[in-house]
Amino acid sequence: MKTILVPIDFSSTSLNAASYALQYARQVGGKLMLMHAYRQPLLFPLYQGVEVSPEGMREIKKKELELVANQLAELEPLIKVEHMMFDGELVDVLTSLTDAMQVAFIVMGITGAGKLKERYIGSNTLAVAKSCKVPVLIVPENAVFTRINDIGLTTDFRDVIKTIPDHIVSELIKSTGARLHVLNVDFKNRQWTNDTPFQSGLVETMFQQYHPQYHFIDKQDMVEGLNEYANKFSIELLLVIPQKHNLIEKIFSGSHTKELIFHSDVPVMVMHE
Incomplete structure (x- = not known):
């Protein structure tokens, strides 16, 4: 069973791409693999006046990823939805995964906006499309899945x-x-x-x-x-x-x-x- 790999950064754009990938998997078969490349932030948020620890922040992201995977699995019980979290840069992590796994393609979202905004929001998606050997399916931010005919x-x-x-x-x-x-x-x-x-x-x-x-x-x-x-x-x-x-x-x-x-x-x- 081939894998559809979906990077998640918990933005609305990436969550929409995951939803699209789920419906695509329903049409063609295969399983969904959600992944999050965790990078330690420069500043940690405060919780009840105390700064969250690096370990605590990583655990928060891990639980958020698990929640997204569970929500998608509930929407399509017949589609296998797995999730993984790795430390490191997104492009490096994806390159390693696609080399090690039988990945059919990667699904990522992108935000179309003004020229200045594009330069920053699209950087990860474009970098992945440039660097990864497997196809990258790029989903516009407001796209809704329609059966591919x-x-x-x-x-x-x-x-x-x-x-x-x-x-x-x-x-x-x-x-x-x-x-x-x-x-x-x-x-x-x-x-x-x-x-x-x-x-x-x-x-x-x-x-x-x-x-x-x-x-x-x-x-x-x-x-x-x-x-x-x-x-x-x-x-x-x-x-x-x-x-x-x-x-x-x-x-x-x-x-x-x-x-x-x-x-x-x-x-x-x-x-x-």
Whole structure:
């Protein structure tokens, strides 16, 4: 049974992501593993005028995590919900866990706000998506789970054999039973090359058993184009593959993908080539 790993920091955004992950697990099977990476605070709160000890603070977080796990288990008794707490930095802990466990993917929340707020609130989620080898499913702060019937795979039709993790995409399609939409956003054919038809044919061969729909979105703003398409065709999940050279390059330096993660109306799964 594959594990869906959900980091919890007890914010409303992370709790919503955990709720989303629970419903996803209900659709596809698998178990939920909640984890909290504990970092000792610089200042400890006061309780009845006395500062809480480091051991006491850690115990508080442990009980909070257990409470969240129990609440989720009550909502879906047939889904196995486990929880773990570790000392250390979130990215380091997750990297170790994904190497040691059979993790299908990580689910994290993100808060879309003004540019300044994004820089800080999204830092953990973006760092995890950048560093972890397994896919990271990023859930907008107000997203409510809807059964996944349609999945959109974004591509620029460049080096598709090397860059598209077709085995992961295929596993998602099989586990959800969703329809596949292959999406290319290219304003006035600026990304078009002589190799584009050949690469497009490779993608068609790659996923031919799923009979995907192909859509070429002529929009200068990639995020706006994908959101419009997702809303029009009821896409419940967008898949993106950050690369060093393509349309969604430089994921963590103000690029299209970073904008998409912060401003998408639907959850976005980041997969590495």
